Amino acid sequence: DTAVSQTPKYLVTQMGNDKSIKCEQNLGHDTMYWYKQDSKKFLKIMFSYNNKELIINETVPNRFSPKSPDKAHLNLHINSLELGDSAVYFCASDWGGGTTDTQYFGPGTRLTVL
Amino acid sequence: GNSVTQMEGPVTLSEEAFLTINCTYTATGYPSLFWYVQYPGEGLQLLLKATKADDKGSNKGFEATYRKETTSFHLEKGSVQVSDSAVYFCALRGGGSQGNLIFGKGTKLSVKP
Numbered sequence: 001d002t003a004v005s006q007t008p009k010y011l012v013t014q015m016g017n018d019k020s021i022k023c024e025q026n027l028g029h030d031t032m033y034w035y036k037q038d039s040k041k042f043l044k045i046m047f048s049y050n051n052k053e054l055i056i057n058e059t060v061p062n063r064f065s066p067k068s069p070d071k072a073h074l075n076l077h078i079n080s081l082e083l084g085d086s087a088v089y090f091c092a093s094d095w096g097g098g099t100t101d102t103q104y105f106g107p108g109t110r111l112t113v114l
Numbered sequence: 115g116n117s118v119t120q121m122e123g124p125v126t127l128s129e130e131a132f133l134t135i136n137c138t139y140t141a142t143g144y145p146s147l148f149w150y151v152q153y154p155g156e157g158l159q160l161l162l163k164a165t166k167a168d169d170k171g172s173n174k175g176f177e178a179t180y181r182k183e184t185t186s187f188h189l190e191k192g193s194v195q196v197s198d199s200a201v202y203f204c205a206l207r208g209g210g211s212q213g214n215l216i217f218g219k220g221t222k223l224s225v226k227p
Binding site (some may be wrong): 004031033035039040041043044045048052055056090092096098099100101102103104106107108 | 213
């Protein structure tokens with residue numbers, strides 16, 4: 001059973017399009033995250049939700065909008081895609097209760113904007 | 115703000131060589147420290163963690179000790195295998211951050227037979 005799953009695994013699209021990436025976790029966790037990994041492998045937090053409430057919103061363009069329909073799902077919608085949005089996007093989850101928690105990551109979605 | 119610095123790669127070793135990947139951190143308070151590994155084409159997996167000073171995390175022959183006096187969490191393995199080829203990320207959590215992980219830039223390890 002996959003703990004944290006993401007769809008799609010690969011996404012190739014044209015500049016200006018709107019796309020969504022979906023994430024689901026079956027671990028019963030309360031908190032979910034989106035991280036972006038750039039071409040140099042650097043990972044940075046984008047958003048975090050706890051029980052459907054936004055708790056972290058780093059400085060990302062407002063073309064990126066997370067949506068959490070329930071605590072098991074955190075989707076990422078991107079409007080007006082730009083070349084610089086090409087990256088690997090990782091979803092993660094944990095209990096959100098403390099600094100010692102382990103975060104579990106999904107397999108990633110490789111987004112390529114042409 | 116909090117940050118993690120790890121040695122630049124890539125690191126290339128022969129099988130059975132000793133591995134050290136250096137990691138130092140800057141944080142307020144008492145963060146937890148983690149090593150994650152990313153195998154080619156895959157997501158991140160927790161390799162080991164330590165949650166307080168002098169704790170040693172270990173897994174699959176890898177070890178790292180939380181050294182508060184030197185603000186370090188160096189990753190070591192006595193004898194690497196080809197299957198250890200991956201990108202290794204040092205990360206911290208807490209110590210004033212909001213709950214997300216703060217990652218170093220990653221170190222790519224290649225092990226040759």
